Amino acid sequence: MLELINVSRRVGAEDHIIDVSLQLQRGSINVLLGPTLAGKTSLMRLMAGLDAPTSGKVVMDGKDVTGVPVRKRNVAMVYQQFINYPTLTVYENIASPMRVAGRPKAEIDAAVKKAADLLQMTPYLGRTPLNLSGGQQQRTALARALVKNADVVLLDEPLANLDYKLREELREELPKIFAETGAIFVYATTEPHEALLLGGQTATLSKGRVTQFGETTAVYRRPADLLTATTFSDPPLNVLAAEKRGQRFSGAGGVDFAAAPAHAGLGDGRYRIGVRPHRLELGTTHAAGFDARVTLTEVTGSETYIHATHVGTDIIALVHGVRRVDAGDTVHLSFDPAEILVFGEDGSAVAAPAAMAA
């Protein structure tokens, strides 16, 4: 078990990581989710021991490893950029951690062949990394992380620089491959849907803080606060200000609807309502809704993104099918009051849909 206890890291006058506490279990898949500069890489570097925390403790299997250099820890890390040793062959690249550890030749050979086989790199073992495609280079790096049999495997956006097809393929394989080793698997990503596909646990990061840590689907369905919900929503979460009086929510620009049974118990007052883009529908399917002025539409083939403004706030709706809506048009967007996230004025969640399909 890898434990971070009130870990902070300051570089100069900047806080990179602020008071993070996490417990990562052996054999678990952990996703660090957050936008660029949220502190994912900084946090990973602290877990690896590449950087030492300014304050707080890092504990591995009950042993305090704060400040223990990375060499002395059994970790593996794969970077977003494809990092290999350009002068060594793929075989030597993969074998590298075992060679340093001074393992017998036969054992190294067996492990390298097995890892290469798993990652479909067997035909390329004799080449040097720079003569490989990006995907193969990253597979080499992943194979090196695999043979090390590390306690902690850190993957820092490993698929971000790969093309779509390869990404799909590797994303499916990776958790399976590393699950067998029983390592603590940590995966950083900026994409919410990648976190959902990987499953396991997710920690959402924002500006150096972990805003929530828990089972991935639970974090997605019941975000603890507005920040988590925003981080864990792509396209961005739509946030409307509304006031609850009696059994009705009402807000600027004609938002006025009856509260769903789940929200009936909320006291009167001002709230912020989060509506995920795919929950918004064109037309008056649902009772709750508002008019918005379209600024841009993007058609992805089977879906249409509608960017619009509604009393000064940007709204994004993701609707099925190809819809012809022109910029400048006014459309009516509606949503099911039962499927909204309700946050207090301070951003903390007060209600989430009871059963929201991801």
Place this chain on the structure above:
Amino acid sequence: MSDHATTAHPSLPGAAHSETAIAARSRMKTGHFRWKALIPIVYILFLLLPIYWLVNMSFKTNQEILGALTLWPTNPTLHNYRVIFTDPSWYMGYVNSIIYVVMNMVISVAVALPAAYAFSRYRFLGDKHLFFWLLTNRMAPPAVFALPFFQLYSAFGLIDTHIAVALAHCLFNVPLAVWILEGFMSGVPKEIDETAYIDGYSFPKFFFKIFTPLIASGIGVAAFFCFMFSWVELLIARTLTVTDAKPISAIMTRTVSASGMDWGVLAAAGALTIIPGAIVIWFVRNYIAKGFALGRV
């Protein structure tokens, strides 16, 4: 990423099938001569003329050199070269030069490697100022340093030794080597260092097994620039030597014998002095441009 991939052949000429090459070839076939081509031809002739004249002279006898103007040797002779290769006071000049140049190359690169690594990988107080200050050492003419060096090395009894010249040249070569190597090192992503530490490499093992091969071309270029400076430098080398470590360039300036100036031998010595530089340039020809840019391309 893969910046080092681009270091492979940054200065290679364009492919032989490039548009301009094809156009040039088709022009040659038609026999049509473009007057623009005259400019580089004249320029190259102008550059090569003194070298040709030197080589030309080295194969002539003194009588012919001092006699009427001849464009090539009428009685070609190897006598001048024979003099150099048989007379120790001549050939030892080459040996001395090569000894202190090689010593200087080794010292400069060995000292510059860790320094360049520090400048490339770590931020420390005043790093940028220090880095720039290094280069300013090259801005003073060597004559400025001749006197303090002479005084200093006499005090330590190092006058007329190879190491004295090698160390003195370090003043100019170490900063240059640091600058060149820093450029090449910064082209290697820092993540490679970290990956090596994660794999369990100790620093020395990483540095020699992983890092040095990555910047091999940079080391070659840095060594070449050290060679070039140390080989052609005359003033300090002459000031610090008397007889035992006297460089060839110093010997060449003192060739007035009882029978007057020995022009032919002097020309042969000059021709031989050019050769080592030409050989070394051949080895690093693909990386020279990057070296002149101090590794920053």
